[in-house]
Amino acid sequence: xxxxxTAGPTRExxxxxxxxxxxxxxxxxxxxxxxALENGHEVILIAGPVNWxxxxxxxxxxxxSAREMYDAVAERITGCDAAVFCAAVSxxxxxxxxxxxxKKTGDHLTLVLEKTEDILGSCRSVFRFKGVLMGFAxxxxxxxxxxxxxxxxxxxxxxxxxxxxxxxxxxxQDQNEVIIFGADxxxxxxxxxxxxxxxxxxxxxxEAAHQNR
Ligand code: C5P
Numbered sequence: 001x002x003x004x005x006t007a008g009p010t011r012e013x014x015x016x017x018x019x020x021x022x023x024x025x026x027x028x029x030x031x032x033x034x035x036a037l038e039n040g041h042e043v044i045l046i047a048g049p050v051n052w053x054x055x056x057x058x059x060x061x062x063x064x065s066a067r068e069m070y071d072a073v074a075e076r077i078t079g080c081d082a083a084v085f086c087a088a089v090s091x092x093x094x095x096x097x098x099x100x101x102x103k104k105t106g107d108h109l110t111l112v113l114e115k116t117e118d119i120l121g122s123c124r125s126v127f128r129f130k131g132v133l134m135g136f137a138x139x140x141x142x143x144x145x146x147x148x149x150x151x152x153x154x155x156x157x158x159x160x161x162x163x164x165x166x167x168x169x170x171x172x173q174d175q176n177e178v179i180i181f182g183a184d185x186x187x188x189x190x191x192x193x194x195x196x197x198x199x200x201x202x203x204x205x206x207e208a209a210h211q212n213r
Contacts, residue, residue: 001041002058002147005033006087006119007075008048010066015098016112023171024088027052028136030197032084033057039203045078046072048087066090066116073119073157075126082132082206085120088171090137092116104152124155132209134158134202140165147181157183157209168192 007029011019018029019057022127025046033045043057046069054060059076063069066089077083092113102109123129135156140163147161158182169177169192177192180202191203 001081001206002044002046002079003036003037003206004073004077004083005028005029005036006046006069006085006089007033008050009088010048010069010090010161011064011114012066012090012093012116014094015100015102016100020092020094021049022088022090023050024136025172026052027172027174028176028199029084029086029193030055031195032202033199034085034196035203036201036206039207041203044076046076046087048089053091066093066119068078070117070119070122071149074122077123077127077129080129080131081210082134083123083129084125084134084202084206086136088118088138089119090116118154120156121154131155132206132207132213133161136165138171143179144187147179151181151183156207158202 009024012019013019018125030052030206035182036043044059045057046061063072063073089146093116095114120135124192127130133156135158139146143161147159151159160178162178166173176198177194179187179189180188186188
């Protein structure tokens with residue numbers, strides 16, 4: 001298969017030196033990329049700013065903002081057999097980026113934010129992607145309801161849900177504990193595991209879904 005994977009956080013600029021971002025390390029997405037490579041797949045990895053060396057993928061694209069990630073996906077998703085959206089994309093960006101560093105003046109500073117592009121949500125509706133689609137749901141509450149809602153709303157074959165309110169798993173940790181929700185109504189909770197091991201399991205799911213198409 002040719003598999004497109006997004007990984008890591010995005011950075012949304014506030015002014016020339018500041019940005020809005022999140023705690024995503026990119027470990028989960030990179031683990032999936034490595035597992036896919038091990039199984040002989042062609043991998044396109046689109047990553048926000050992370051501290052890892054890129055694995056030996058067919059194409060590696062480094063991006064910063066949600067808009068850049070959207071453009072990189074839009075350009076490459078056609079012709080892919082599967083796509084995994086593991087990136088923690090910022091949902092909002094600063095509406096008017098200041099051209100100069102913002103000075104400390106008043107006691108309060110208000111930033112007006114606007115929505116970013118929903119990349120995963122554009123796959124079916126805008127990019128007309130027909131391949132196997134796997135999204136992630138990072139939640140701090142109502143894990144199951146939110147994951148199921150994302151599954152249908154975004155037209156995914158799978159949503160991989162994890163609870164990011166826990167300190168021992170998820171963001172910036174080596175381990176994760178996920179529940180895989182399938183479009184067929186099934187769900188499977190995997191035991192807490194190294195992200196490397198979870199990556200292999202997720203690639204297996206992609207392979208099976210691709211074969212059943
Ligand atoms: O942030 P949220 O939990 O809603 O993300 C759900 C899924 O949507 C993830 O797979 C994430 O990579 C993707 N996403 C995206 N573009 C966004 C926000 C989220 O592709 N702007």
